[in-house]
Amino acid sequence: MSAVATRLRVVQPGPIALIEDLGRPGLAAVGVGASGALDRGALRLANRLVGNDESLAGLELLFGGFEARLEGADAVWFAVTGAPGAVLLDGRPVDAFTAVRAEPGRTLTVGPAVTGARRVLAVRGGIDVPAVLGSRSRDTLSGLGPAPVAAGDVLAIGPAPSAPVPALDFLPVPAADDGPAEVRAHRGPRADWFTGAALDAFFTVPWRVSAQADRIGLRLDPPRIPAHAAGVDPHPALLLERAATRELPSEPMVAGSVQVSPDGRPTVLLADHPVTGGYPVIAVVADADLDRFAQLRPGDAVLFRHA
Numbered sequence: 001m002s003a004v005a006t007r008l009r010v011v012q013p014g015p016i017a018l019i020e021d022l023g024r025p026g027l028a029a030v031g032v033g034a035s036g037a038l039d040r041g042a043l044r045l046a047n048r049l050v051g052n053d054e055s056l057a058g059l060e061l062l063f064g065g066f067e068a069r070l071e072g073a074d075a076v077w078f079a080v081t082g083a084p085g086a087v088l089l090d091g092r093p094v095d096a097f098t099a100v101r102a103e104p105g106r107t108l109t110v111g112p113a114v115t116g117a118r119r120v121l122a123v124r125g126g127i128d129v130p131a132v133l134g135s136r137s138r139d140t141l142s143g144l145g146p147a148p149v150a151a152g153d154v155l156a157i158g159p160a161p162s163a164p165v166p167a168l169d170f171l172p173v174p175a176a177d178d179g180p181a182e183v184r185a186h187r188g189p190r191a192d193w194f195t196g197a198a199l200d201a202f203f204t205v206p207w208r209v210s211a212q213a214d215r216i217g218l219r220l221d222p223p224r225i226p227a228h229a230a231g232v233d234p235h236p237a238l239l240l241e242r243a244a245t246r247e248l249p250s251e252p253m254v255a256g257s258v259q260v261s262p263d264g265r266p267t268v269l270l271a272d273h274p275v276t277g278g279y280p281v282i283a284v285v286a287d288a289d290l291d292r293f294a295q296l297r298p299g300d301a302v303l304f305r306h307a
Helices: 040-049 196-202 287-295
Strands: 007-012 016-020 058-062 066-071 076-082 085-089 092-094 100-102 107-113 118-123 154-156 181-187 207-213 217-221 257-260 266-269 281-285 301-306
Touching: 040 058, 040 076, 040 118, 040 287, 076 107, 085 100, 107 118, 181 287, 196 281, 281 287
Parallel strands: 181 301
Antiparallel strands: 007 066, 007 154, 016 058, 058 118, 066 107, 076 100, 076 118, 085 092, 085 107, 181 281, 207 217, 207 301, 217 266, 257 266, 257 281
16 A cells, blocks of 8 residues: 555444445355345445445444544545434534545544434545455455454545536435334235234334344344233233244245244344345335335334335
C-alpha cells in the first residue's frame, strides 16, 4: 500500500462491523450461500449517493458505534444509510442519507442507531479487499470473505468511479414505524405439514423477535394467549402445531424461508443461512420485504401477511 493511498484506519468497530456487498448468488449447488448485506436497499442507496455502482462493498455496522480516521492524499466522499443515528466528523454533526466530503486526517464517527439495528457506510470507490468467489461479503456461517473489522485495521478504498457524486440536497426518508413490522409472506412448500389453526395463527398474530437473532436467522418467540382455567398458565405460549410428525429429509433453503423447529417456534432464514435444512418451511418471506428483518431488534413485533 502506497503512502498516499486513500484508506480508513479503524479506531473502534462497534459491536460488529462487517464488509458486505450484494453477495455471491448462484453457488448453492456447490454448498455456498449467497450472503451479502442484510439491508440490501440501504447498501444500494449509500452507494448511489456517492456515485458508486450499487454492488460495491461497504460496511454493515450492527447498532453503530463505529469510528475511523481518514488517511491518504485525497478527500473521501461517504454516505451513511440504514438505521437512523448521529454521524460526526471530528465531533461535529453531519447529515446521514446524503453524500459528505471529508478531508484526510478527519475522524468519522457513525454513532449508535436510535432505532433499527444496522447502519451502512459506503465510501466513494468502495471498500477494496480481495474478492472470494466473486464477492467481498463476509459469510458468518461459512467463514468466507474478509474477517470482521477490528480496531487498528486499515481498510483500502478503491479508485473513484467515473460517475460523479449526484447533486442532491435532500433525500426524503420514511420515519420509523412504532408498530409491528408487517411483512408479506407466501405459503411455504411444507405448509400442509401444519394444522389449519397453526397456519391461521402464523398469519394473524404478532410474533416477537427473540435474542437468538443474527445474520444466519432470526428466531421468533410466540405471543402469549389468555387462558383462564384454574391451574393453567394464564398466558400459555402459542406454538405452531404440526399435522405431519414424520421425519423430513434435508431440502434446499432460500433466504426468507421460515422454518419451524420441533418446539413450534419459527425462524426466518437470512443472508448467511445454510443452503439446506431439515425443518419444514411454513412460509417464505417476499423478497421485497426481506430487508425489514435487518432492522429488527429483540422484542420487536412482526406480523406476517399473505403475499
